[in-house]
Amino acid sequence: MATFPFQTTDFPIFLAPMEAVTDAAFRRLCKSFGADVLISEFISSDALVRDIVDSQRKMLFEEDERPFGIQIFGHNEESLRGAAEIAEACRPDFIDINWGCPVKKIVTKGAGSGILRDIPKMIELTTAVVKSVKVPVTVKTRLGWDESSKPIVEVAEMLQDIGIQMLTIHGRTRSQMYSGTADWTLIGKIKENPRMRIPIVGNGDINSGEKAKAYRERYGVDGVMIGRAAIGNPFIFTEIKQYLAGEEIPTFSYEKRVEICLKHLRDAVMVKGERTAVLEMRRHYAAYFRGVPNFKEKKVKLMLAQTLAECEAVFSNCQTA
Ligand SMILES: Cc1cc2nc3c(=O)[nH]c(=O)nc-3n(C[C@H](O)[C@H](O)[C@H](O)COP(=O)(O)O)c2cc1C
Known part of the structure; x- marks a missing residue:
């Protein structure tokens, strides 16, 4: 090997x-x-x-x-x-x-x-x-x-x-x-x-x-x-x-996806600044929430958001943290 x-x-x-x-x-x-x-x-x-x-x-x-x-x-x-x-x-x-x-x-x-x-x-x-x-x-x-x-x-x-x-x-x-x-x-x-x-x-x-x-x-x-x-x-x-490993494939709930997506965004803001992070995150949203019913309206808001606070607000009623 x-x-x-x-x-x-x-x-x-x-x-x-x-x-x-x-x-x-x-x-x-x-x-x-x-x-x-x-x-x-x-x-x-x-x-x-x-x-x-x-x-x-x-x-x-x-x-x-x-x-x-x-x-x-x-x-x-x-x-x-x-x-x-x-x-x-x-x-x-x-x-x-x-x-x-x-x-x-x-x-x-x-x-x-x-x-x-x-x-x-x-x-x-x-x-x-x-x-x-x-x-x-x-x-x-x-x-x-x-x-x-x-x-x-x-x-x-x-x-x-x-x-x-x-x-x-x-x-x-x-x-x-x-x-x-x-x-x-x-x-x-x-x-x-x-x-x-x-x-x-x-x-x-x-x-x-x-x-x-x-x-x-x-x-x-x-x-x-x-x-x-x-x-x-x-x-x-x-x-x-x-x-x-032959183990059962896990599923990740919507709440978990929101939690991880927001962590990703907040960490990216620390690494490369708010403007770049908010823009580059747009590439990720479709996949994070693929298959989530009625997500379209939230997605449109996320694609238009210019700041971290605007992105956070989209999920404000479903944050688990
Ligand atoms: C948005 C994007 C950026 C990429 N940037 C790089 C890069 O910086 N360096 C690199 O070697 N390949 C880059 N690639 C190619 C990927 O590393 C990979 O070889 C390619 O996507 C095929 O793998 P996949 O079918 O798993 O996506 C990029 C691909 C994408 C989609």
Whole structure:
């Protein structure tokens, strides 16, 4: 069995790095519901070396978040090396390089999944980062650029040979963005390669304990990473953990969801200020209250609210705390 470069469970469940979602408030909430490994939002290496305060803030984490990874992205060797050194000073358990982001303005510079069009450069830049720090370096990427170019099986071996210590693969190509369904077949092929020693984390479309178990068995991955299914639903980690342990899947009452949602919002306000927190929480409400009858009116109010007090008022007659 592959060994993770940090202490964790036999089959860790990761919270995926998600920009404007996985801030410290949400990460700690997910941890309290069972997420084993947390990673920062992606951080621009160019911004880090230029001392941009917002990017520095994204590196911060609490001791109880460990094992914790700081994720950086970039296309320039000097910035990537410099950013890795800055990140290392925060003492994360690992530094993750983002070679998977499909966003156009990042890709066109050759960062994120843009690097999948130039594998020699990916290897060169990753090597530079591995050599610049002592902390374990890991990579998160996709299958390849498009349907005609999916070199991930060979790339995984190359990345292992230059010293990365864990590889996460989102089972889509860059050109798929987030469309269609994730294809884990090649992830399974990597696990079948007898030369592979590093842990392989599968990512893409896991939204239940049943699917996590089925994909673990079918593709042999060492851990799974949960992204969109955790938005407004930190409970997914408990669900997956209990399902894998053969235990009954818990249900979370409306009152509990209100309590957790408000805790999430209040903690986010502490972490990033009221304005940003109130705006970014809008992404979570639909999932927090999916299936709740007659919630529409409350949801409209939440989407229009500008302050913490306005959000709290929406739930004023159903707070349990
Ligand atoms: C809102 C949002 C923000 C994301 N930001 C990042 C990021 O900062 N770094 C990263 O590696 N991937 C990022 N991703 C991709 C996720 O980490 C994950 O790979 C993808 O959502 C597929 O997993 P899922 O099907 O479980 O959602 C982001 C995805 C979403 C939806």
